[in-house]
Amino acid sequence: MTMQTTRRRALALAAGFIAAPALLRAQGDEAIKLRELYAGDNEFSEFARDSEGERITVEGFMAPPLQADSTFFVLTKMPMSVCPFCETEAEWPEDILAIYTRRKYRVVPFNRKIVVRGELELGGYRDPETGFVSLVRLANAQFDYA
Amino acid sequence: MRTLSLGIAALLAGTTAMAQDVAQADNEWFTAGQERVQAELAKTQNTNTARNVILMISDGNGVGSNYVTRLFMGQQAGGLGDDHVIHFENYPNLALVKTYNVNSQTPDSAGTGTAMMAGVKTNIGVVGVNSNVVRGDCSTLPGNTVTAISEIADGMGKSVGAISTARITHATPASMYAKTVDRNFEDSVPEGCTEQTDIASQLLEAMTGGLIDIAMGGGRRHFVPEGVEVEEGTGGRRADGRNLIEEAQEAGAYYAWNMETFAAAPLDGETPILGLFESSHMQYEADREDEPSLAEMTAAAIEHLSQNENGFVLMVEAGRVDHANHATNAARMVRDGAAFAEAVAMADEMTDDEETLIVVTADHEHAIAMNGYCARGSPVLGLCMQADNAGIEHTGEPILANDGKPYTVIGYLNGASSVLIEQPGGEYFGARPDVTNEEAQDIDYVQQALVPLSSETHSGEDVAVYAKGPFSHLYDGTIEQNVIFHVMHHAMTAE
Ligand SMILES: [Zn+2]
Numbered sequence: 001m002t003m004q005t006t007r008r009r010a011l012a013l014a015a016g017f018i019a020a021p022a023l024l025r026a027q028g029d030e031a032i033k034l035r036e037l038y039a040g041d042n043e044f045s046e047f048a049r050d051s052e053g054e055r056i057t058v059e060g061f062m063a064p065p066l067q068a069d070s071t072f073f074v075l076t077k078m079p080m081s082v083c084p085f086c087e088t089e090a091e092w093p094e095d096i097l098a099i100y101t102r103r104k105y106r107v108v109p110f111n112r113k114i115v116v117r118g119e120l121e122l123g124g125y126r127d128p129e130t131g132f133v134s135l136v137r138l139a140n141a142q143f144d145y146a
Numbered sequence: 147m148r149t150l151s152l153g154i155a156a157l158l159a160g161t162t163a164m165a166q167d168v169a170q171a172d173n174e175w176f177t178a179g180q181e182r183v184q185a186e187l188a189k190t191q192n193t194n195t196a197r198n199v200i201l202m203i204s205d206g207n208g209v210g211s212n213y214v215t216r217l218f219m220g221q222q223a224g225g226l227g228d229d230h231v232i233h234f235e236n237y238p239n240l241a242l243v244k245t246y247n248v249n250s251q252t253p254d255s256a257g258t259g260t261a262m263m264a265g266v267k268t269n270i271g272v273v274g275v276n277s278n279v280v281r282g283d284c285s286t287l288p289g290n291t292v293t294a295i296s297e298i299a300d301g302m303g304k305s306v307g308a309i310s311t312a313r314i315t316h317a318t319p320a321s322m323y324a325k326t327v328d329r330n331f332e333d334s335v336p337e338g339c340t341e342q343t344d345i346a347s348q349l350l351e352a353m354t355g356g357l358i359d360i361a362m363g364g365g366r367r368h369f370v371p372e373g374v375e376v377e378e379g380t381g382g383r384r385a386d387g388r389n390l391i392e393e394a395q396e397a398g399a400y401y402a403w404n405m406e407t408f409a410a411a412p413l414d415g416e417t418p419i420l421g422l423f424e425s426s427h428m429q430y431e432a433d434r435e436d437e438p439s440l441a442e443m444t445a446a447a448i449e450h451l452s453q454n455e456n457g458f459v460l461m462v463e464a465g466r467v468d469h470a471n472h473a474t475n476a477a478r479m480v481r482d483g484a485a486f487a488e489a490v491a492m493a494d495e496m497t498d499d500e501e502t503l504i505v506v507t508a509d510h511e512h513a514i515a516m517n518g519y520c521a522r523g524s525p526v527l528g529l530c531m532q533a534d535n536a537g538i539e540h541t542g543e544p545i546l547a548n549d550g551k552p553y554t555v556i557g558y559l560n561g562a563s564s565v566l567i568e569q570p571g572g573e574y575f576g577a578r579p580d581v582t583n584e585e586a587q588d589i590d591y592v593q594q595a596l597v598p599l600s601s602e603t604h605s606g607e608d609v610a611v612y613a614k615g616p617f618s619h620l621y622d623g624t625i626e627q628n629v630i631f632h633v634m635h636h637a638m639t640a641e
Contacts, residue, residue: 033590040435077590078473079562081600109568111598113579 031059031115031146034077037136038095044122048136057117058097058138059146062108066130071101074132079111098127098134101141113146189238196503196616196637197457198304199295200448200493201262201630202234204486205255205318206468206479208511208609209242214476214556215483217526222484226523226539233491234506237612241621243630245510245609248277252606255468256329258509258627259321263461264292265631273317273345274325282328284339291325295459295634296357302638303456305359305415307447311428311440311482312465313365315345318509322461323352323361333368333383344368350390353418354397359458360450362421362443363465364428366391366403377403380425394420408438413446415453430466430478431485432589440464440489448496457501459638462489471512472601474561474592477527494614503615503637507630511607513559519545520555527591528583530555544583551578554586554593561595561602574598616640 032047037058039045060075075097099116108114118141126133170176207215212232220230247257250270260268260275268277274294279286296306308314308322315324315332324345332345343351346368352358369390370382376391384390395401399418402408411419423437431439438446444462451458464486470479490506497504521533521540529552531540544552566574578594585591595602611630613621617637621630 033588035590078475078592081562081598111562111564112567 031057034058034060034075034097035095037097037120044136048120048122051120052122054120055117056120056138057115059113059115060097061110061112062114062143063096064110065107068107069104070129071104072127072130072132073099073101073105073107075099075114075116075138081110096134098125098132098137099141099143100137100139101143105143108143108145114143115146116141116143118142191619192499192616193640194500194616195640196501196634198452198497198502199299199459199634199638200462200497200502200504201295201460201634202462202464202486202490202493202504202506203259203262203318204464204467204483204506204508205312206471206510206512206604207464207483207486207508208514208605208607210511210514210516210607211467211471211479211483212508212610213516214514214526215480215487217555218480219484219487221523221526227526228522232487233494234487234504234612237504237506237614237618239613239618239621241611241629242608242624243507243611243627244624245627246606252604253510254329254604255317255509256321259318260292261626261628262507262509262630263294263296263321265295265628265635266292267626267628268292271329272327273320273329275327279327282336284327284335284341287325287327287341294322295631295638296322296352296461298635299457299459299638300357303454305451305454305456305458306357307360307451307458307460308358308363309361309440309443309447309461310363310463310465311485312363312463312469313368313427314349314361314363314422315365315368316363316427316465318463318465319361319363319461320345320348323358324348332365334385346384346390347388350394353394353399353420358418359415360419360421360447362402362419362423362438362447363463364422364424364426366422367425369422378425391420391422394418404436405438408442408446411446411450413450415450419446419450427466427469430470430482432478432481440485441492444489444492445496448493452496459634460493462493464489467508468512468604471514471558472561472603474558474563474595474602475590476514476556476593477587477589477591480527497615499615501616503613503618503634505611505613505618505621505630505634507611508609509627510604511609513561513603513605515557515559517553517555517557524555525583525587526555527587528554529581529586547578549578551580552583553578554581556593558593558595558602559605560597560599561592562598562600563592563595564598565594565596566598568598 037048061079063074063080065073118138121137217227220227245253247253247270248267254270256273257270271281275290278290308319310319317329366380367383371384371387374382399420402421467482520530523539524531529544532543534541565576565578567576620633
C-alpha cells in the first residue's frame with residue numbers, strides 16, 4: 001500500500017500533472033487550467049497574451065455540443081451537463097474556452113475530464129453556424145482523455 | 147467566557163469530593179466537560195421584548211455542510227479543524243429543524259423561506275402563499291396568501307431589510323416581500339395571470355410602499371427591460387419594458403451597483419436603499435471583485451435600520467453556499483460559509499443581546515456526505531488520511547479504497563461530477579478518477595459524486611437553528627421549520 005502511494009507521488013512530481021496523457025507528456029507540455037487564460041473581468045492573463053498563436057494544452061470538460069459531426073465545442077472548467085444552446089436559462093460560467101477541432105470529433109461525456117491542445121486565438125469571434133460568440137479559442141485542436 | 151471559566155475553576159477547587167475519586171480528574175477533556183456543565187447551570191433566560199430580530203440564513207448549510215465549514219475555518223486558522231468553534235456555535239440556544247415542505251420530502255428554498263418568514267409550511271416552489279395554491283396557477287392565489295414577519299414588523303412601526311448574495315428576487319429573500327405561485331416569476335408572469343405581479347415588481351412596490359427599507363443582493367437583470375444594457379454589461383430581462391431601477395430612483399430610492407456606490411449609500415434610516423451588485427447572483431466569496439461582502443452588507447443594513455427607535459427586522463441570506471453545493475464544488479461552499487459566519491459575527495457585534503434576537507439557521511441541507519475513517523487534520527477539502535497510532539495528526543499517507551485510489555474527505559451522493567460516465571449505447575458506468583491531495587484542494591475541484599444529475603440536489607436532512615437574545619431559549623429540541631417564525635414573533639410581541 002505504501003509502495004503504491006510513493007510511486008504515485010513520484011510520478012506526479014516528475015510529470016508535473018499526474019493525469020496528463022502519455023502523448024502530451026512526451027511533448028513536454030503541462031496542461032494549464034482554463035482560469036489561467038483570464039485575469040479578472042474579461043481580461044486576458046499575461047500567459048494568454050504571451051501564448052497567442054502558440055499551441056497550448058488546457059484541461060477541462062466538454063460541454064454537451066449542439067450538433068453531431070461538428071468541429072466546435074465549448075470547454076468548461078467544471079462538468080456542465082446542460083446544453084447551453086438548448087436551455088435558454090443556462091448560466092454560462094465566465095471562464096470558458098471555445099474549441100475548434102482539426103477534424104470532426106467524437107463527443108466525450110460531459111463529466112469525463114479531457115486535455116485539449118491547440119493554437120491559442122484571442123479576440124472576439126462569432127461562430128457562423130451556432131452564433132456563439134467567443135473571446136478566446138483553441139484552433140486546429142486535438143484532445144484526449146485526461 | 148474566559149472570566150467565567152476562571153470563576154468555575156475556583157468553585158471546583160472548593161468542592162473536591164469528586165476530583166479525589168476520579169482518576170482522570172486532571173485530564174483536560176474532563177475539566178473542559180465540567181466547565182461546560184457549570185456554564186449551562188449559569189445560563190439565564192432572556193425574556194425581554196425583542197426590539198430587533200435578525201434572521202440569518204445560510205442557504206443549503208445543513209448540519210453536514212456546516213461541519214465541513216467548521217473544519218475548513220479551523221484548518222485555515224492553523225488547527226486540526228475539528229475542535230474549531232464557529233462564532234454562532236457559541237450561541238446559548240439550539241434546536242434541530244425539520245425542513246420538509248408540505249408536498250416534498252426534499253424541500254426547496256421557496257417552501258422553507260415561507261415557513262421561516264410566515265410561520266406555515268407550504269408547497270415546494272411557492273412563496274408567501276399556503277399549500278392550497280397550485281404551483282404556476284395564478285388563479286389559485288387569491289385567498290391563499292400569508293402574512294410575512296416583515297409586514298407584522300412594519301405594522302409595529304419597525305424598519306425592515308432583506309439582504310442576499312443570491313438574486314434579491316430569489317426564493318429566500320422573496321419570502322420577505324413577495325407572494326407568488328411560482329418562485330420562477332422573477333421578472334414576468336404568464337399571459338393571463340392577473341392575480342399577481344412578478345417578484346421584482348413586488349419588491350419595487352414593497353420599497354415604494356414603505357415595507358422594505360433596504361434590499362441588497364444580485365439580480366439586476368430582472369429590473370431592466372429586454373434590449374437595454376445597464377451597469378457591467380447587464381442585459382435586461384423584462385418583457386414589459388419597465389425599468390424598475392429608474393422607477394425606484396424616481397420614487398426617492400438610492401441605487402448601488404458596485405463598491406463605490408455601495409460605500410456612498412446614505413444610511414440615514416430614511417432613504418430606501420436598493421443594491422443590485424450583479425446581473426444574476428452575486429459572486430462567490432472566493433471570486434469576489436468590486437462587490438461588498440455579506441458582512442459589509444449586513445453592517446450597512448444594521449446601520450441604516452437601527453435608526454428607527456421602534457427597532458427593525460432584518461433577513462440576511464448567504465445564498466451561494468447552496469449554489470456551490472449544487473456544483474459539488476466544496477472549495478467555494480466553505481468560503482461562502484466562512485463569509486456567512488463573518489456576517490453573523492458582524493450582526494452580533496453591532497447589536498445588544500438584551501434587545502436583539504439573532505436567529506442563525508439554514509433552509510435545507512444538501513446531498514453532501516463525509517467519508518471515513520479520516521485521521522485528525524485530514525484536509526477537509528483534500529484526501530482522507532491514515533491515522534497515526536502513536537500520535538494525533540495523520541501520517542500524510544492517504545487511505546486507499548479497494549480500487550487502489552485515494553478518496554476525498556467530502557463526497558456528494560449525486561451531481562454533475564458523477565463518476566458514472568455515459569457509454570456509447572447509453573449505459574452508465576465508470577471508474578473513480580485518480581486525484582492528488584493538491585488537486586482536490588484546488589478552488590475549481592468538484593468532489594466525486596455517485597448518481598449522475600445535471601445539478602447536485604438538496605436533501606431533507608435536518609438543519610440546526612442557533613440563537614441568542616430575547617426568548618432564544620424557546621428554540622429547543624427538534625422542531626418543525628415554521629416554529630422559527632413563531633419564536634421570532636413571540637419575542638417581538640412579548641409584553
Ligand atoms: Zn438550492
